[in-house]
Amino acid sequence: MTEPEQWWRHAVVYQVYLRSFADGDGDGTGDLTGLRSRLAYLADLGVDALWVNPWYPSPLKDGGYDVADYRDIHPQFGTLADAEALVAQAHALGLRVLADIVPNHTSDQHRWFVEALAAGPGSPARDRYWFVDGRGPRGDEPPTDWPSVFGGGAWTRVTEPDGRPGQWYLHLFDASQPDLNWGNPQVVAEFEDILRFWFDRGVDGFRIDVGHGLAKDPSLPDLGLSGSSEALLAVPHGDDHPYWDRPEVHAVYRGWRAVGDSYDPPRVFVGEVWLDEPARLAHYLRPDELHTSFAFELTDPDWDAARFRAAIDAAVAAAAVARAPVTWVLSNHDLPRHVSRYGRPPAERERFGAAAYDFTGLDVALGRRRARAAAMLSLALPGSVYLYQGEELGLEEVLDIADELRDDPIFARSGGTLPGRDGCRVPLPWEPRGDSLGFGSNGAWLPQPRSWADLAASVQAADPTSMLALYRRALARRRAEPALVSDGFAWRPGPPSVLAFVRGEGEDAVEVLVNLGPDPVDAPAGEVLLASHDLADGQVPPDAAVWVRAGREPASDPAPPA
Ligand code: NOJ
Numbered sequence: 001m002t003e004p005e006q007w008w009r010h011a012v013v014y015q016v017y018l019r020s021f022a023d024g025d026g027d028g029t030g031d032l033t034g035l036r037s038r039l040a041y042l043a044d045l046g047v048d049a050l051w052v053n054p055w056y057p058s059p060l061k062d063g064g065y066d067v068a069d070y071r072d073i074h075p076q077f078g079t080l081a082d083a084e085a086l087v088a089q090a091h092a093l094g095l096r097v098l099a100d101i102v103p104n105h106t107s108d109q110h111r112w113f114v115e116a117l118a119a120g121p122g123s124p125a126r127d128r129y130w131f132v133d134g135r136g137p138r139g140d141e142p143p144t145d146w147p148s149v150f151g152g153g154a155w156t157r158v159t160e161p162d163g164r165p166g167q168w169y170l171h172l173f174d175a176s177q178p179d180l181n182w183g184n185p186q187v188v189a190e191f192e193d194i195l196r197f198w199f200d201r202g203v204d205g206f207r208i209d210v211g212h213g214l215a216k217d218p219s220l221p222d223l224g225l226s227g228s229s230e231a232l233l234a235v236p237h238g239d240d241h242p243y244w245d246r247p248e249v250h251a252v253y254r255g256w257r258a259v260g261d262s263y264d265p266p267r268v269f270v271g272e273v274w275l276d277e278p279a280r281l282a283h284y285l286r287p288d289e290l291h292t293s294f295a296f297e298l299t300d301p302d303w304d305a306a307r308f309r310a311a312i313d314a315a316v317a318a319a320a321v322a323r324a325p326v327t328w329v330l331s332n333h334d335l336p337r338h339v340s341r342y343g344r345p346p347a348e349r350e351r352f353g354a355a356a357y358d359f360t361g362l363d364v365a366l367g368r369r370r371a372r373a374a375a376m377l378s379l380a381l382p383g384s385v386y387l388y389q390g391e392e393l394g395l396e397e398v399l400d401i402a403d404e405l406r407d408d409p410i411f412a413r414s415g416g417t418l419p420g421r422d423g424c425r426v427p428l429p430w431e432p433r434g435d436s437l438g439f440g441s442n443g444a445w446l447p448q449p450r451s452w453a454d455l456a457a458s459v460q461a462a463d464p465t466s467m468l469a470l471y472r473r474a475l476a477r478r479r480a481e482p483a484l485v486s487d488g489f490a491w492r493p494g495p496p497s498v499l500a501f502v503r504g505e506g507e508d509a510v511e512v513l514v515n516l517g518p519d520p521v522d523a524p525a526g527e528v529l530l531a532s533h534d535l536a537d538g539q540v541p542p543d544a545a546v547w548v549r550a551g552r553e554p555a556s557d558p559a560p561p562a
Contacts, residue, residue, distance in 0.1 A: 343367020
């Protein structure tokens with residue numbers, strides 16, 4: 001058993017994309033009242049904690065990752081009192097609450113940026129951001145060749161208070177998201193104070209946005225890249241990238257860890273750190289830095305056993321270097337939903353490029369079947385797991401959102417060539433009826449497919465064969481089996497299209513088998529604890545998974561998998 005303060009080592013955390021979870025006040029947008037009204041659902045599901053995407057006042061140019069005030073709640077989502085009530089109510093149900101901190105950039109409506117624009121070149125207010133003179137005789141060329149992750153360039157020129165064209169400011173994301181200067185001590189102090197503000201209100205920890213960002217090389221060297229976003233996210237070797245994974249960022253996290261550790265119980269951090277090199281990722285997971293960091297490896301492969309095996313090995317190796325738990329994710333609010341990823345023919349694809357959104361040949365029913373097996377895979381791996389809201393309902397990516405309703409800045413900044421991330425952010429269906437399927441009393445900010453009536457939470461709650469029922473059983477089983485929250489993990493030999501491994505040791509060890517091939521395979525011998533699909537004659541059908549306790553004989557009159 002891990003000590004109580006190490007709960008994060010094997011926790012299952014449910015990601016709440018607040019705008020799309022549940023609408024309590026009938027404005028078509030999810031909010032804290034809606035979330036509070038559904039907390040019992042999350043407790044019944046059996047998760048340990050929630051991570052709530054940014055809830056701060058924001059112009060919502062990037063879904064709230066453009067924060068105008070880090071110490072308040074967006075009026076659309078509720079009030080500070082609502083947030084405090086949420087935390088208290090969650091705690092009473094045994095659920096911890098993680099908030100989302102956005103330290104790489106603020107909104108252009110943040111007080112600091114407004115001050116910086118008014119204060120002019122060379123002012124202390126401008127030094128909190130990256131305001132730089134342009135190149136060329138008239139300063140009308142951007143200071144570097146850096147591209148924005150969302151498309152286009154990473155610099156925008158401002159008009160100075162005297163009306164003349166002036167300096168440029170850096171924004172690695174949208175132009176409405178100016179990058180902060182983490183070399184400025186005021187920025188460092190401000191964020192430690194923001195952490196304390198929320199920790200004092202009971203928040204149990206933070207997910208850190210763009211955790212490998214923050215620090216920049218002040219000499220602002222050119223990249224010399226062709227400018228594709230995939231190249232941008234491929235972190236080069238060494239300490240020489242001008243803005244990703246710079247060594248200076250670690251001092252920031254050491255400061256944050258000290259703040260978190262000064263609380264009882266200690267507060268925790270999970271980093272969104274996009275790095276492919278285990279040794280570099282391990283730096284973020286040193287004992288005086290972050291507790292965990294998402295393992296995005298499982299979000300890459302389509303339905304292919306060899307790729308999954310390689311992804312699992314890579315993630316386990318990366319975490320082992322740091323002795324940190326692996327933090328598995330199949331989906332989140334930035335990636336196409338995995339039902340749709342697994343329901344298309346496998347291919348070599350970029351993570352965020354156009355191919356990631358190519359769903360030619362999609363078979364949603366097949367994807368949903370595979371998603372059941374994938375859930376059992378991720379929930380049986382060693383470490384912690386983050387579930388993205390709606391995956392427990394088997395929701396697929398929504399592909400037919402009208403252009404005029406698309407909200408993600410990626411759509412506009414790519415000139416409409418990339419659909420963006422709205423398809424995984426469509427509001428949840430709670431009931432089979434009503435104009436927003438129980439999301440709220442007055443529509444939903446993005447339209448839901450009518451077919452989601454059949455996937456509504458209330459419908460699935462009443463159906464023991466549903467995806468929701470499978471998640472509930474899997475989470476209950478995970479809690480009940482010490483092997484599934486132990487560190488023990490070893491591959492078993494098997495056919496190439498099968499993933500087979502054992503968790504734990506001795507009598508209580510659990511054998512896990514996931515069949516990604518076209519033919520049935522024999523299930524491991526023993527007592528079936530859970531199966532994603534019916535096993536016929538002791539065989540695991542294609543695209544199915546099973547958990548078996550090998551150390552015990554099956555009961556003479558076997559109970560159905562539960
Ligand atoms: C990562 C977040 O998950 C994403 O939604 C956001 O657009 C970028 N960081 C920029 O903040």
